[in-house]
Amino acid sequence: MMNKKHVFIICGAAGSGKTTVANYLCEHHHMHRVITHTTRQPRPGEQDGVDYHFEDAASMARLHLLEKVTYDGAQYGSSYEGLQEGWQQGQDCVIVLDTAGARTYHQKLGDQAVIIFLTVSQLTVLAKRMTQRGDQHTAIESRLHSKEYRRDLNLPSELAGIAHVITNDQWAATCQQLDQLVGKILAAPGQKC
Ligand SMILES: Nc1ncnc2c1ncn2[C@@H]1O[C@H](COP(=O)(O)OP(=O)(O)OP(=O)(O)O)[C@@H](O)[C@H]1O
Ligand SMILES: Nc1nc2c(ncn2[C@@H]2O[C@H](COP(=O)(O)O)[C@@H](O)[C@H]2O)c(=O)[nH]1
Numbered sequence: 001m002m003n004k005k006h007v008f009i010i011c012g013a014a015g016s017g018k019t020t021v022a023n024y025l026c027e028h029h030h031m032h033r034v035i036t037h038t039t040r041q042p043r044p045g046e047q048d049g050v051d052y053h054f055e056d057a058a059s060m061a062r063l064h065l066l067e068k069v070t071y072d073g074a075q076y077g078s079s080y081e082g083l084q085e086g087w088q089q090g091q092d093c094v095i096v097l098d099t100a101g102a103r104t105y106h107q108k109l110g111d112q113a114v115i116i117f118l119t120v121s122q123l124t125v126l127a128k129r130m131t132q133r134g135d136q137h138t139a140i141e142s143r144l145h146s147k148e149y150r151r152d153l154n155l156p157s158e159l160a161g162i163a164h165v166i167t168n169d170q171w172a173a174t175c176q177q178l179d180q181l182v183g184k185i186l187a188a189p190g191q192k193c
Pocket of ligand 1: 012013014015016017018019020021129130132133168169170171174
């Protein structure tokens with residue numbers, strides 16, 4: 001019998017550091033990054049199969065997805081197979097989702113889904129980080145005016161008391177909190193499968 005594996009779900013506001021946190025968990029905690037699918041255009045430097053599986057509307061419609069959302073006019077979705085790839089190799093998984101996706105994973109997977117909600121103390125920092133990342137001005141404006149951006153500034157009430165909230169202001173402090181959280185979750189008496 002092996003310990004039941006987890007999926008760490010990173011959600012929160014655009015620019016709050018979700019991808020950065022996911023990369024940290026892969027590098028420092030040997031997690032498997034689940035690559036999701038999207039119809040949005042790649043950002044400078046983003047690679048197909050590494051950052052996302054980039055799709056068009058027709059290829060997206062053919063996928064068998066665990067959940068699918070629309071965010072700022074583009075479609076995004078993730079598959080159960082993505083999780084299995086990691087779990088079959090004995091790894092915990094990490095996936096970056098919006099809060100609607102995080103709610104769905106909580107409903108479908110219960111406490112196998114460990115939800116981390118990222119926020120920052122000063123919301124003005126978010127647009128600055130997107131600019132520093134190299135996003136185009138028009139893409140940032142569209143993002144900031146989307147209803148999904150505004151929604152994901154706050155933890156959904158359904159995830160209150162369930163999600164682990166981390167204020168990602170200082171990267172060193174965030175790493176410390178991540179290390180503590182991962183240690184606690186993975187040391188807990190495992191449910192057997
Ligand atoms: N604690 C931090 N302090 C300063 N900069 C940070 C911090 N965390 C992340 N960043 C930087 O902020 C930018 C946005 O981070 P990242 O791409 O991880 O955000 P995101 O939440 O995945 O964004 P989006 O939802 O828009 O894709 C990146 O350039 C990243 O290097
Ligand atoms: N519910 C899902 N949300 C997803 C998925 N893949 C990414 N995302 C989230 O979408 C927004 C926008 O992403 P961006 O890369 O364009 O900034 C962000 O909150 C991501 O976390 C998915 O498969 N399902």
